[in-house]
Amino acid sequence: MGTMKVTEKYELTEADKKFECEKVYMGEGTPTAEEFWKIAGEDHPGVQMVMAQKGFNLAGPVKVLSEGEYPVKYAGVYMRPEQSRKIFEEKGWKEIAALQLRNPMHRSHEYLCKIAVEVCDGVYIHSLVGNLKPGDIPADVRVKCIDSLVKNYFVDKNVVQGGYPLDMRYAGPREGLLHATFRQNYGCSRMIIGRDHAGVGDFYGMFEAQTIFDKIPTPKDPGKALLCKPLKIDWTFYCHKCDGMASLRTCPHGKEDRVLLSGTMLRKMLSEGGEIPDHFGRDEVLTILREYYEGLTEKVEIKMHGAATGDNKK
Amino acid sequence: MGTMKVTEKYELTEADKKFECEKVYMGEGTPTAEEFWKIAGEDHPGVQMVMAQKGFNLAGPVKVLSEGEYPVKYAGVYMRPEQSRKIFEEKGWKEIAALQLRNPMHRSHEYLCKIAVEVCDGVYIHSLVGNLKPGDIPADVRVKCIDSLVKNYFVDKNVVQGGYPLDMRYAGPREGLLHATFRQNYGCSRMIIGRDHAGVGDFYGMFEAQTIFDKIPTPKDPGKALLCKPLKIDWTFYCHKCDGMASLRTCPHGKEDRVLLSGTMLRKMLSEGGEIPDHFGRDEVLTILREYYEGLTEKVEIKMHGAATGDNKK
Numbered sequence: 001m002g003t004m005k006v007t008e009k010y011e012l013t014e015a016d017k018k019f020e021c022e023k024v025y026m027g028e029g030t031p032t033a034e035e036f037w038k039i040a041g042e043d044h045p046g047v048q049m050v051m052a053q054k055g056f057n058l059a060g061p062v063k064v065l066s067e068g069e070y071p072v073k074y075a076g077v078y079m080r081p082e083q084s085r086k087i088f089e090e091k092g093w094k095e096i097a098a099l100q101l102r103n104p105m106h107r108s109h110e111y112l113c114k115i116a117v118e119v120c121d122g123v124y125i126h127s128l129v130g131n132l133k134p135g136d137i138p139a140d141v142r143v144k145c146i147d148s149l150v151k152n153y154f155v156d157k158n159v160v161q162g163g164y165p166l167d168m169r170y171a172g173p174r175e176g177l178l179h180a181t182f183r184q185n186y187g188c189s190r191m192i193i194g195r196d197h198a199g200v201g202d203f204y205g206m207f208e209a210q211t212i213f214d215k216i217p218t219p220k221d222p223g224k225a226l227l228c229k230p231l232k233i234d235w236t237f238y239c240h241k242c243d244g245m246a247s248l249r250t251c252p253h254g255k256e257d258r259v260l261l262s263g264t265m266l267r268k269m270l271s272e273g274g275e276i277p278d279h280f281g282r283d284e285v286l287t288i289l290r291e292y293y294e295g296l297t298e299k300v301e302i303k304m305h306g307a308a309t310g311d312n313k314k
Numbered sequence: 315m316g317t318m319k320v321t322e323k324y325e326l327t328e329a330d331k332k333f334e335c336e337k338v339y340m341g342e343g344t345p346t347a348e349e350f351w352k353i354a355g356e357d358h359p360g361v362q363m364v365m366a367q368k369g370f371n372l373a374g375p376v377k378v379l380s381e382g383e384y385p386v387k388y389a390g391v392y393m394r395p396e397q398s399r400k401i402f403e404e405k406g407w408k409e410i411a412a413l414q415l416r417n418p419m420h421r422s423h424e425y426l427c428k429i430a431v432e433v434c435d436g437v438y439i440h441s442l443v444g445n446l447k448p449g450d451i452p453a454d455v456r457v458k459c460i461d462s463l464v465k466n467y468f469v470d471k472n473v474v475q476g477g478y479p480l481d482m483r484y485a486g487p488r489e490g491l492l493h494a495t496f497r498q499n500y501g502c503s504r505m506i507i508g509r510d511h512a513g514v515g516d517f518y519g520m521f522e523a524q525t526i527f528d529k530i531p532t533p534k535d536p537g538k539a540l541l542c543k544p545l546k547i548d549w550t551f552y553c554h555k556c557d558g559m560a561s562l563r564t565c566p567h568g569k570e571d572r573v574l575l576s577g578t579m580l581r582k583m584l585s586e587g588g589e590i591p592d593h594f595g596r597d598e599v600l601t602i603l604r605e606y607y608e609g610l611t612e613k614v615e616i617k618m619h620g621a622a623t624g625d626n627k628k
Binding site for chain 1: 428429431432433466467468469470472545546547548552555556557558559560561562563564565566593
């Protein structure tokens with residue numbers, strides 16, 4: 001909660017909103033405005049958010065009065081940038097990779113983190129603790145999953161867990177840049193960017209959120225440069241022939257050898273009590289998720305749509 | 315084969331040789347000259363090489379007349395720096411990691427390479443094709459092992475295999491710098507430095523070959539700087555609880571969960587027809603090594619010594 005001293009105000013027109021959407025949400029999946037608008041209004045939650053705005057745009061200096069329930073509800077996890085920077089400094093870390101996380105952490109995310117731990121000083125598992133859309137796993141359950149994963153499968157001293165409140169925009173590549181900017185504030189030097197980072201449906205190219213980092217112009221004032229560089233990692237999965245985790249860059253085997261399951265598909269299996277394929281998630285994490293679903297009084301129905309059947313969004 | 319136009323010559327004294335040994339081969343394992351010389355003469359093959367030198371030191375410009383049998387015997391593998399640079403350029407690679415290899419490639423080495431493939435544009439598996447000490451696996455067998463590994467477990471386009479003739483000095487940290495310098499010539503930007511790189515016995519600290527890169531002075535002439543930076547990776551192994559490859563930085567489990575086997579121990583098991591523990595090496599590679607040992611007319615006896623029973627040297 002806070003106040004804003006309004007210094008600028010203008011009436012918002014349909015053209016303004018469309019302009020914003022095209023500048024922020026258009027990508028390789030819908031390269032022309034015509035293709036974009038054919039599906040964006042129906043299928044893009046970020047576009048829907050913008051188009052639903054009414055009345056006026058306001059701007060001005062903001063004063064924060066309270067951080068709400070976060071500091072108490074997520075004590076030890078919710079952090080200001082000042083706090084995470086202090087922790088990294090105390091640990092003597094210089095190269096710090098950030099993992100953006102909004103779904104429960106499974107082995108594909110664990111593997112992204114572990115690659116980062118192998119080549120950096122440490123990793124910051126930075127998960128979204130704000131409100132999500134109905135059917136998604138609540139933040140406290142997801143934090144419990146990360147706790148259990150870190151406790152059982154990570155070397156504690158190489159990992160820091162943090163949480164932050166943010167609405168996903170599903171802006172793919174441009175949201176990748178935004179995520180890296182946030183993490184630079186939190187003291188991270190690398191932002192892990194996997195396959196279809198912050199994507200939705202087929203709006204973006206699978207690695208558009210990686211390549212955009214090579215395309216942004218260098219600002220004249222070096223103080224304004226994005227210092228948090230991407231740690232680009234390909235699509236990750238367990239492969240039976242590789243006998244471990246792998247990615248499209250390291251695994252030469254076929255689809256039939258790989259354990260592939262989208263977050264949406266997994267939620268469906270968990271909520272319906274189905275068996276999860278071996279090697280997809282850690283038992284400790286799946287137990288927490290099963291308990292959550294069993295405790296739900298209202299049955300959650302998860303609808304599958306095209307893009308959710310074989311992807312690995314986070 | 316080549317000629318040298320001798321421009322400098324001096325008689326080599328015992329003191330000269332000792333001076334060289336102390337400057338090159340002393341490390342954290344034997345921090346004082348007294349401790350060093352107590353064991354170096356008996357246990358350090360590099361020191362033995364230097365101390366066995368006789369007569370004179372000669373210096374002067376060298377002219378190469380022939381590269382010997384290498385270009386024919388290892389056609390497609392033996393490469394000049396010009397050739398590897400050209401391949402990297404054609405592939406559009408910029409970040410290239412080099413793996414130094416003198417033993418058959420098992421999963422711990424494969425994992426080092428795969429981490430490199432995940433975070434760089436490609437990896438150069440650069441193995442020693444020169445002569446080795448008796449009992450070691452000959453280069454043509456090792457090259458066959460790498461071929462099979464790349465064919466079955468790597469995405470071909472992300473790997474280049476090369477071979478070069480070099481005598482190991484077992485100089486640990488200083489040899490790490492030498493290896494990086496060579497690989498810089500070959501066009502690589504990163505040198506993979508694992509646990510006890512180029513080490514022997516207990517002469518060096520386990521990660522001394524990593525930390526030395528942070529200690530070398532910056533030359534006044536930037537053209538003389540070492541541009542090939544280390545890609546530092548911890549001790550790697552298969553871990554049953556991790557359900558895949560891991561390192562001391564990522565695996566929190568115990569010794570009993572890990573598959574640990576030194577190269578020397580493995581050679582002993584293979585030459586005596588013993589069973590190799592699961593997940594240590596790839597079946598295709600172990601088959602090639604078994605065939606080699608079965609084809610030997612003279613039985614190889616491999617003696618175990620303290621340092622070879624639990625290490626992971628390469």
